[in-house]
Ligand code: SF4
């Protein structure tokens with residue numbers, strides 16, 4: 001017979017990738033299965049790892065994972081190209097967001113004031129007034145071409161990533177526009193690339209002689225695309241195989257995942273399927289966990305959207321529900337006991353927390369993915 | 383949702399008035415004649431297939447549901463190499479393209495599925511032009 005079955009991580013978003021890469025680092029055979037990217041591509045750029053309070057609300061004893069996960073996050077900064085610190089970063093709409101981790105090209109000290117040059121890329125046609133108000137607006141006639149109007153910053157980032165030579169044009173346009181403007185620093189919309197964004201930012205700093213940083217994005221978000229690309233690259237670098245397939249069920253005895261007609265035995269399963277958006281929770285005809293019908297932390301009777309409207313603010317059931325977990329991230333039944341020794345969950349699919357109003361779903365996904373991997377590794381005796 | 387949003391073109395106003403009229407006539411007939419109007423479906427098809435408002439079978443319903451999972455996050459736009467005015471992908475385009483199915487160019491490079499690969503909600507974007515044309 002072949003060696004013992006692998007750990008299956010269901011979901012290739014932030015929680016799934018963190019769990020899988022951590023398991024690989026601990027020497028546990030692991031495989032990621034996903035049929036679409038996680039919601040991490042929707043990320044706006046700023047990260048908070050989460051205070052003990054909200055974490056403990058989601059799963060008991062979570063706070064003790066926090067320091068280790070924070071250290072792990074710092075170690076993983078290279079993979080995700082993040083910088084740690086205390087930042088208040090502007091987004092393109094002018095909101096200022098506090099964060100503990102930021103994508104490298106954003107993590108320059110934001111000097112708000114008249115001598116901050118705020119770049120408006122005129123041909124794109126969306127001058128965000130809030131962002132312009134952070135300093136002196138400077139109009140820049142770039143990118144060229146008749147097709148630029150209406151394209152998103154994230155689209156421009158994709159283009160520059162694919163064609164780094166485009167950066168020369170941006171640099172020339174910035175030089176021309178800066179001629180009459182003495183500035184201490186420059187704030188760009190997030191257009192500098194995907195995985196190359198930080199390298200491109202450094203080139204601008206060298207050529208222009210002033211600090212340059214990017215604003216955080218709104219959807220569709222360049223930092224989200226960068227996170228998505230960085231997660232894929234991280235899994236490859238960690239030797240984690242990612243399989244594109246649709247899991248239709250999790251079987252509990254024996255433990256395995258069903259893909260089409262095949263049942264694939266698993267030594268453990270980490271459920272990192274997200275919430276409604278990515279199919280981790282279904283809403284038709286009622287709110288449910290679709291793969292194993294797992295009990296939900298906050299029962300929701302009806303469609304989340306109508307429910308929310310009826311119950312008011314977003315701390316209502318649908319936005320806080322998800323599977324229950326114990327201190328080791330094992331999925332629990334209504335009685336608080338694990339439904340199976342080998343079934344874990346992490347990320348948005350975990351209930352008990354309102355990720356819209358709690359501090360940061362990404363921080364929670366990171367800490368949860370890490371904690372789940374540690375627990376699985378302990379179970380596997382690694 | 384999609385049916386009631388989007389720009390109110392003259393053609394839409396007309397088709398909604400037809401719908402309202404047909405509905406009311408039917409109610410009145412039932413009221414006064416006291417019998418079921420069983421010719422409804424064929425008359426509905428007669429009146430509305432020209433407008434593209436044909437009933438959907440189960441598979442098509444599934445399909446429309448998949449298309450309506452779109453959250454308008456815009457990620458598909460960021461990976462699409464086509465110029466915006468020839469861009470068939472964004473599920474939001476579905477509403478608009480109902481009125482312009484004939485104008486949709488067969489524009490996607492045959493192997494390109496980049497928009498589907500990035501969509502967090504799994505909208506079958508490549509199929510929109512074909513779907514709209516079929517309707
Ligand atoms: S990526 Fe998917 S969810 Fe986002 S706008 Fe495009 S079709 Fe809609």
Ligand code: SF4
Pocket residue numbers: 461462463464469470471489490491494495496497498507508
């Ligand atoms: S499949 Fe078509 S719509 Fe989608 S990214 Fe490619 S060219 Fe654009």
